Amino acid sequence: MGIQIGGLASGLDTDAIVKELMQAEQVRVDKVEQDKTLAEWTRDAYNDINQKFAEFIISTRKSFGLTDSSSGVLLNKSVSSLKWIKGANSSNATVAQVSARADAVNGTYQINVKQLATNWSAASGGAISENAIHGDRSNLQSQFALEENDKIHFEIATKNKSIEVFINNITGIESNSYVQIKDKEGNIINRIDLEGDTSNISLSDLVKQINQTNIGVTAIYDETIDRFFLQTSETGLENTIQIIEYDVDGVPISGGGFFDKLNLQHNNNGKIENIILNTQYAGQNAIIDFGAAQNISQSSNQFTVNNIHFDLKSTGLTTVMVSTNEDAVIEKITDFVDKYNDLVEEVNKLLSQKRYREYPPLTKAQRDEMKEKEIELWEEKAKSGLLRNDSIIHRTLKRMRSGLYEKVQGMEGNLDALTKIGITTQTYSSGSAGGKLTIDEKKLREAIRKDVDGVIQLLFKQPDPSITEETEKRENTGLVSRLYGDLITGMKEIIAKAGPGDDSELYRNVNSSMLIDFVTNQSSISMLDKNIINYEKRILDLERRFKDIESRYWSQFTAMEKALASMNAQSNWLYQQLGM
Numbered sequence: 001m002g003i004q005i006g007g008l009a010s011g012l013d014t015d016a017i018v019k020e021l022m023q024a025e026q027v028r029v030d031k032v033e034q035d036k037t038l039a040e041w042t043r044d045a046y047n048d049i050n051q052k053f054a055e056f057i058i059s060t061r062k063s064f065g066l067t068d069s070s071s072g073v074l075l076n077k078s079v080s081s082l083k084w085i086k087g088a089n090s091s092n093a094t095v096a097q098v099s100a101r102a103d104a105v106n107g108t109y110q111i112n113v114k115q116l117a118t119n120w121s122a123a124s125g126g127a128i129s130e131n132a133i134h135g136d137r138s139n140l141q142s143q144f145a146l147e148e149n150d151k152i153h154f155e156i157a158t159k160n161k162s163i164e165v166f167i168n169n170i171t172g173i174e175s176n177s178y179v180q181i182k183d184k185e186g187n188i189i190n191r192i193d194l195e196g197d198t199s200n201i202s203l204s205d206l207v208k209q210i211n212q213t214n215i216g217v218t219a220i221y222d223e224t225i226d227r228f229f230l231q232t233s234e235t236g237l238e239n240t241i242q243i244i245e246y247d248v249d250g251v252p253i254s255g256g257g258f259f260d261k262l263n264l265q266h267n268n269n270g271k272i273e274n275i276i277l278n279t280q281y282a283g284q285n286a287i288i289d290f291g292a293a294q295n296i297s298q299s300s301n302q303f304t305v306n307n308i309h310f311d312l313k314s315t316g317l318t319t320v321m322v323s324t325n326e327d328a329v330i331e332k333i334t335d336f337v338d339k340y341n342d343l344v345e346e347v348n349k350l351l352s353q354k355r356y357r358e359y360p361p362l363t364k365a366q367r368d369e370m371k372e373k374e375i376e377l378w379e380e381k382a383k384s385g386l387l388r389n390d391s392i393i394h395r396t397l398k399r400m401r402s403g404l405y406e407k408v409q410g411m412e413g414n415l416d417a418l419t420k421i422g423i424t425t426q427t428y429s430s431g432s433a434g435g436k437l438t439i440d441e442k443k444l445r446e447a448i449r450k451d452v453d454g455v456i457q458l459l460f461k462q463p464d465p466s467i468t469e470e471t472e473k474r475e476n477t478g479l480v481s482r483l484y485g486d487l488i489t490g491m492k493e494i495i496a497k498a499g500p501g502d503d504s505e506l507y508r509n510v511n512s513s514m515l516i517d518f519v520t521n522q523s524s525i526s527m528l529d530k531n532i533i534n535y536e537k538r539i540l541d542l543e544r545r546f547k548d549i550e551s552r553y554w555s556q557f558t559a560m561e562k563a564l565a566s567m568n569a570q571s572n573w574l575y576q577q578l579g580m
Contacts, residue, residue: 025549029542030363036535037361038386043528045386046498049350049393053487053494054503054510056343060336064480079460080307084332085452087325088308092318097311100322102456104307109291109320113312117286117301120241121231122266122275129226137223139202144261146170152258153246156230158216159238160184165206171199179209203228217241228262232283236299240282243275252278286312324452326445333459334439336480337423341436347397348435355385392497396490401425401435403482408458409475415454418479421447492517499526 061067065082079102086100095113129135129143136142140152152167161183168177177194192209194201203221210219216239220229232239243264245257254277264275275281285297290305301312308322359381367375387393405425407416415421422443426436447455461478474482488511495518500507507514518524525533 025542025545029539032535032538032542033363034361036532036539039528039531039535041361041383042386043498043526043532044501045350045383046494046528047501047503049347049387050491050494050498051501051503051506052343052346053396053491054506056339057484057487057510058506060339060480061484063335063339064332079456083309084325084328085456086322087328088320088322090318090320092316093313095312095314095316095318096320097313098320099309101304101307101309103453104322106323107321109306109308109322110289111291111310111318111320112289113286113315113318114289114295115284115287116312116315117235117284117299119232119235119239119283120266120281121229122264123229124227125263125265125272125274127226128228128262137202139200140167140206141170141199143203144258151248153250154258155244155246156210156215156217157242157244158232159240161189161213161215163210163213163215165209167194167198167201169198181213181215228264230264234299235283235285235301237282237285238299240280242280243277245277254278288312324448326448329448329452329455330441330444333423333444337437337439340483344397344400344435347393350387351389351394351397353385353388355388356381392490392493396487396493397435399486399490400483403474403486404437404479406475408461408478408482409472410464411454411457411461413451413454413457415447415451415458418458421455421458488514495526496522497526498528499524
């Protein structure tokens with residue numbers, strides 16, 4: 001823009017005139033900016049309701065116990081693994097503690113625990129240092145009075161891996177010492193060369209090397225009592241251990257080496273015996289009688305038989321009773337219904353929220369003239385009703401409601417509809433969109449007592465894998481699972497319209513493939529985001545046009561001022577020439 005001359009010759013307030021002339025252009029810019037703001041608010045409103053849908057699914061799944069987040073990742077679990085449907089009690093908790101899966105059969109079971117599962121363990125029979133009281137234990141040579149040229153070469157093998165330790169010279173004069181891990185075929189999968197002075201290696205260093213390998217054994221050296229301990233990490237016969245010691249030529253030996261100095265002993269059926277090199281040892285399995293099923297063997301003290309989970313504590317007799325946990329089932333269903341009703345109420349409010357069209361988004365000039373509280377109140381009304389009667393949300397809510405009242409096909413019993421377990425819809429009332437659920441607890445309790453498996457199947461049934469047609473698959477899906485599916489369908493539509501916002505990870509926890517269609521079909525750009533981008537382009541175009549028009553006005557007024565100045569100069573000259 002060139003030099004602007006503002007009213008020097010004409011006496012006009014050119015700056016005010018230009019600003020007034022530009023007001024019409026500013027209105028055009030403001031209108032598009034307001035449309036952009038409305039699109040952004042609408043996108044945020046969609047994201048808010050989608051977040052509520054996601055949180056409802058995640059929270060109710062968690063309440064039902066259908067997800068496991070112990071690993072930090074939400075994993076879907078089968079209904080049969082649920083432990084709140086059936087209760088299990090042990091008459092003697094000092095023998096066994098029990099819990100029941102959903103598919104455990106009600107009844108009373110006599111349990112005889114004959115033997116507990118144990119790991120194999122060995123310990124030094126006495127103090128192992130050459131001088132147990134005053135001896136130097138800072139290195140192997142001094143602790144065990146080893147000769148200068150002594151080598152230490154042994155291997156501890158378990159069912160899958162082994163650790164081989166080779167110290168070529170205990171004084172550290174020669175190198176080529178190492179620790180290596182091998183698989184069960186003897187292939188080396190990791191090797192650590194022991195660099196530096198190996199004369200400084202202590203028994204505690206060896207213990208650390210053994211434990212860091214994670215081969216399934218644990219070593220301990222307790223310096224306070226000068227004893228060495230070695231044991232398998234897991235219980236059972238399958239968790240084996242074998243100690244192999246080699247001579248200077250790498251040939252296995254049966255004694256006279258480093259492990260003789262550790263004086264390892266183990267309990268062999270109540271008898272304390274020295275361990276024998278090159279012999280495979282193992283823990284023992286638990287053995288129980290389950291009613292008439294005799295001598296059931298398990299590698300751990302925690303296991304499941306007939307869908308009853310056992311945690312054995314000692315040998316002995318106990319009676320286990322399995323029964324339906326009516327109160328827990330009712331509590332879970334009631335909690336779900338309450339959360340569903342809260343969601344329906346919130347969605348209904350959103351769909352019926354009043355729209356104040358006389359409160360558009362504020363322009364920058366308007367905001368500059370208002371106080372913070374006034375802006376807050378204005379925008380509260382401006383954002384109201386953005387999703388009033390929204391077709392996507394209305395369709396999702398309708399699908400949810402109808403899905404709950406349609407029958408579940410392929411049921412084994414006659415509990416194929418929600419009303420048959422005492423859950424019905426609230427009647428519509430003035431000022432309410434309705435759709436909430438009510439529970440007849442008496443009828444629900446009767447259904448649970450009569451056929452708890454049927455109640456659970458009605459809620460969580462999964463369609464046969466052979467069913468591929470979507471409508472048929474939905475018809476054969478339990479009501480809660482169907483509701484989740486209907487919500488996910490609606491959530492995908494909302495994501496296509498408004499994007500995932502900052503909640504992508506939340507949606508993946510709901511459904512791992514939630515965003516695939518959005519990324520594949522829309523390149524991760526929602527319909528509203530496209531609109532917002534178009535508004536931004538229009539604003540840039542209008543702002544360029546604004547500057548051009550403003551520049552043109554100023555050029556015209558500047559030219560006028562220059563012309564008037566020239567006319568004034570000529571008039572003054574004429575007056576002077578005429579002597580006036």
